[in-house]
Amino acid sequence: MKKLAVVVLSVLLLVALSVGPSFAATKTTITFWHAMGAQLGATLESLVNEFNAQSPDVIVKAEYQGNYGALSQKLVGALVARKPPTVAQVYGNWAAEYIDGNELVPVEKFVKGPNGMSALEVEDIWEGLRAGCVFDGVWYTMPFNKSVYVLVYNKDAFEEAGITKPPTDWQELLAAANALTIRDGDKIVRYGIGLRPNVDIFATFFFNAGGEWLDAKGKVNVNSPAGIKALQFMNDLLNKYKVAYYVPGYLDADFGAGKVAMYLTTSPGLSYTAESVAGKFDWSAAPLPYAEAKYKSTPVAGTDLAIFSRATEAEQQAAWKFVKWMVEPRQTAKWAIGTSYIPVRKSAMYLETMKNWFSEHPREEQSLQQLRYIKYDPNIAAWSTIRNDISEAVEKVFLGKATAKEALDAATVKGNGRL
Amino acid sequence: MKAKNKPADVIAFVLLVVGALMMLMPFYYMISTSLKGPEDIYVNRLVWIPSRLVWKNYVTAWQSEPYFGRYFVNSALIATVTTLLQLFTSALAAYAFSSFNFWGKEPLFMLLLGTMMIPSQVTLVPNYAIIARLGWIDTYRALIVPFAASVFGIFMMRQFFQTIPIELWDAAQIDGCSRFRYLWSVMIPLSRPIFVTNGLFTFIGGWNSFLWPLIVTNTPRLRTIQVGLSQFNQEFGTKPDLLMASSTIAIIPLLIIFFVAQNQFIQGIARTGMKS
Known part of the structure; x- marks a missing residue:
């Protein structure tokens, strides 16, 4: 009987030791609601997986919400229930509504923060796309899937x-x-x-x-x-x-x-x-x-990424890390190649992968010529x-x-x- | 000896055939499109018979959605459980509304009917908020409980229960029958057609539900067959061949249930036990 107890105890100890370290490095988990199905969804999923693999402290759970109509209704419902996701794809006019209700954190806050973006990096995002993310003079959302x-x-x-x-x-x-x-x-x-x-x-x-x-x-x-x-x-x-x-x-x-x-x-x-x-x-x-x-x-069509204010400070910071990573030149280029959306960063065009892709896809390249002439909805x-x-x-x-x-x-x- | 066809019968027959053809046409077109290659789909005319049969569409459609099997199980589970629950609650409520006399019965019934006038688009967001506050998001409860009772079901059953003669209740009382026993042993067997019809409606409704399951779940684990179909119909275009192939697969269970239930309609009608 005693012997058995010793065996059980040592097994428990072993289990505790092997599980323990993973508890020690707690990661912040954030949810990301999107409406990207089929091929677009697969590309998004692979980017999110890549982010999770390289991030030491953040796990993003990407949750597909069907089409934009369903996403919009769900976001409204979730805000009413005070349970919004941490990050979501939003159209400008949805964002305007959420901002009226104080539901979004402006990305400007993070851009200027310690883990922010340099002036050069900000300039690197197409002006027309950035301007579409400004509400009453405050930069609120990050251009994401734009066309x-x-x-x-x-x-x-x-x-x-x-x-x-x-x-x-x-x-x-x-x-x-x-x-x-x-x-x-x-x-x-x-x-x-x-x-x-x-x-x-x-x-x-x-x-x-x-x-x-x-x-x-x-x-x-x-x-x-x-x-x-x-x-x-x-x-x-x-x-x-x-x-x-x-x-x-x-x-x-x-x-x-x-x-x-x-x-x-x-x-x-x-x-x-x-x-x-x-x-x-x-x-x-x-x-x-x-x-x-x-x-x-x-x-210009497509949505931007918004960070919701109901999330904790840690979650908001984690969300910002994810948002910032998603629009880095390498990632935005991958996104553009997988989906035919436009890369939101100018410098993405100088990446070898992007150049090759455009030379093979002259039709998609046509839309790039339009990037300087963007007009967006109020x-x-x-x-x-x-x-x-x-x-x-x-x-x-x-x-x-x-x-x-x-x-x-x-x-x-x-x-x-x-x- | 063969009965001679009356002209009225002939006209009825022709009308029925025309009606049947009209009803079957979309099904035929769905199945034929599911077997077409792109050269038969993207052409400037209607193609009734595919020039070659592309069975591969079915394989492609099935494989392009890794969770299709799971979606089937979910849809079947949700449709079956909501149907059973709804028949149960509808029968109880309809029995009360048709056979009992209680204070406020009529206004209550009117109030109930009134809720049918509210479009579901209006209640979607508040309903979501309720489910979220209950902490039911991403559970089977969220998919089943809101559909456990239906005003339409209560209404249909009440109308049917009212046609059952009160003499039967009198007779049952003489035999010492309780209210529940009467409902179970007399009312329900007599109302078989309405149960089958109601059950069929509910099952089809559950099987076809799309927006609600999409909204109250976050993971593919809990989603339904219609959500699976929607991936072939995206923002920038549709894949008609794959959509039709997967739609064909999706309606097979409904067809089987319908054919089984059809038998019940006829039996149910032949079961009326009263001489008037």
Whole structure:
């Protein structure tokens, strides 16, 4: 009996000794909520694993929350229940809402802190992306999965139509769309360009006509001459010249099927384009056409990383380590290569891996040329609903239920009511 | 001797066939798309019959989501348990609302029905907050308990229970039957079709639930088949072949249950025991 007790005790001691050291070096565990599925999710997962492997004191638990809609609802619920994650992907207008409720810690606090970023490092993040993360003069979030819009076009169709280069301005766009449209009697076999009735595709025209979402006084300014001009032009493509058609969903399948010869998308969509084209024809991407060269611009899409204030000081510091690491040139390059999002750091472009990747992916490289011309949505909480008002206006015009001016006037009144 | 077909029968038959074809068409298109290669999917027309059968889509779809097996088990578990719980609670509540007289019965029932008018989008965030405060996030409880009772189920059953003649209760009382015994031995057997229908609705609802399981869980361990399907439909595009292949796999359990239950519908209807 005594013997047994000795054996048991020594086993227990051994177990305690082997487990003990891992207790000694306690790591701070933080949660990271994201909405990156499929290929994007796999790339994110591998980056997080890499971070965990190299970090001596932080463990990040990345938790996939489905799409952005689910993520947003869940974040709101979690904030109400006072149980938000430590870090999450957020859109600018979500962040604005959380900041109103004092739920975020500004990254500026950490940037200027002991484990901060030098002025050079800060400069290294694209200005346009950084500016989109500033709320009332305070830098709150870190640009993360960002993309800009490009014009995707069917090269073979361009050649057949005798067009030598992608359109740079709206006149060329109209001419190209016209030449690319194939009619068979009353039926249209192929449309020049595919559009979508939403605020994002509208923005690709609105910004390139010199539009600004808000005027100097901060009022909704979508019914400005630029707004009306942009929506009128889209509507003319559709209903006057009949060289465009629109669908609410994605256009990659229609492009691959040869139903449209051009459409607008952001760079991460290009892998879907490649799949639907499946080598049937040659295609490429180009910067967005503009109304006038001085208005050349692109909307920016995607989310930023936010650190929540309900986390403890230690968790916040751990979160910052993770956020900072994620946007280091090497990591942002890996992220860009795995997902076709843009690298958020300028210096990432000089990395050998990035250079090689872009030389093999000339289409993705097109979006980089747009990085100097970024325009972003206003960082105000009401913007997510105002976006819907604008989408509604665009759809109304496409359906012929209102003129561009009527629809945008209505959206402006509605939007200003929400501010 | 063969009965002659009346013209009315012929018309009914034709209408039924047309109806059946319309109902089956999406299923057919799902299955045919699940077997298509890209050359049949990304074309400028509807392709009814794939030019070649790509069975590999099923393998690719299954393998591209390492947790599919787990998702199946979760969906089946959640759907089964919520169905049983909901039938149980609905039967009790419906029995009370149909056969008892108590103070405030009508207003209470109206209040209950009123909750059906609140869209689920409105209650999603508060419900999440409740579950989070209870500390149930990332547990099976969060996936099952909120669905243990259903107003729609209570309503449907009450309507059915009301059609059962009160004479049966009188007769049962003479035989010394208790309330529970009556519910169990008389009401429920007589209401078999409504139980099957209700159960089927609940099961399908549980099997198809997407947003709630996604929101109250954080790990793939607890997620459901619909969450698995959603990965083929991402922000920037859809993979129709893989989505359709995995959808086909996902509806097989539902089809089996439906065919089993279908038998019950007919039996249940043939079971009415009253002469009027």
